[in-house]
Amino acid sequence: MAFTAADVKNLREMTGVGMMDCKKALVEADGDIQKAVEWLREKGMAASAKKASRVAAEGMAYATVVDGVGVVVEVNAETDFVGKNEKFVEFVKNIAAMVATTNPADLDALMASKYMDTDLTVTQQQQEMVLVIGENIKIRRFARFADGVSVPYIHAGGKIGVLVNLAVTGEADAEAIGKDVAMQIAALNPRFWDKSEVTQDILDEEKHIMLAQMENDPKMAAKPEKVKVGIVSGKLNKFFSENCLLQQDFVKDSSLTIEKYIAAAGKGAVTFTSAVRFEKGEGIEKVESNFAEEIASMVK
Structure with missing residues (x-):
């Protein structure tokens, strides 16, 4: 029975096993996914395969x-x-070091590469970690800046990880600036870095909402259209200041925007380039369970 790339992907999602091992399993099972799962379990991947279906929404950024x-x-x-487990934290730090030194093209390339000074792939080492720690563990995502000056910030022991990238000329010290900006990003989680990134469709949607709100307000509905347009323009500036990093008020000094703070502190030699903010578990649907009920079900 032939199988497709989609079958390999499905088997990987079912078991948490690496792409190459999934492909080999499907070859051995003549394309039968259930037999492929059994084959993987027979080869010693049973424990990690069983745990791979469990939701992993904690961990570390x-x-x-x-x-x-x-x-x-x-x-x-x-x-x-x-x-907070030492072995888990070490694993996370090693993965970060590998991303820095090997520059993988994507997550699949990272998972297929050799893990540190071992003969194991990253996928296989991840499976080893599952067996050692006893929980489902998944490398979810990464980002990398090779150019400019990067400043890292970790909030609350790994709840949020932020990486700020700056362009620096001359001898300007960007570390303090980068940390301040990273802390702002961690705290306020702006939708955009700069107002220039806000697309026209988003602006049109905001204008529509603002005008609809005025139409539903008896005091505003009777105002001339020109006045309404002016009010909308003012509200859009507020939208930028709330949603765009560089236009936000600097938390440490509200008399400055982030853009003005960087310009002043960096004496014109530091420019914000980009940033990445990862919050552990964001977007992952967590399973809510009642611990007492779970224990009760186990002893029935």
Whole structure:
């Protein structure tokens, strides 16, 4: 029975096993997915395969700089407790170091590469971590800045990881500036870095909402259209200041925007380029469970 790339993807999602191992399993099982799952379990991947279906929404977001290369990664586990485990933290830091030094094209390339000074792939080492720690563990995502000056910031022991990238000329010290900006990003989580990134369709939607709100307000509905347009223009400036990093008020000094703070502190020699903010578990639907009911069900 032939199989497709979609079958390999499905088997990987079912088991948490690497792409190459999934492909080999399907070859051995003549394309039968259930037999492929059994084959993987027979080869010693049973424990990690069983745990791979469990939701991993905790873990750690981690940012660092290795030999001038900035990296931020998110590695998930099932519980916050494991996120503090020394072996887990070491694994996360090693993954970040690998991203910095090997520059993988994407997550699949990272998972297929050799893990540190071993003969194991990253996928296989991840499976080893599952067996050692006893929870589902997944490397979820990473980002990397090779150019400019990168400044990392880790909030609340790995709840949020931020990596700020700056263009620096001359001898300007960007570390303090980068940390201040990173802390702002961690705290306020802006939708955009600069107002120039806000697309016209988003602006049109905001204008529509604002005008609709005025139409539903008896005091505003009777005002001339020109006045309404002026009010909308003012509200859009507020939208930028609330949603765009560079236009936001600097948390440490509200008399400055972030853009003006960088210009003043960096004496014109530091420019914000980009940033990445990872919050552990964001976008992952967590399973809510009643611990007492779970224990009761186990002893029935």
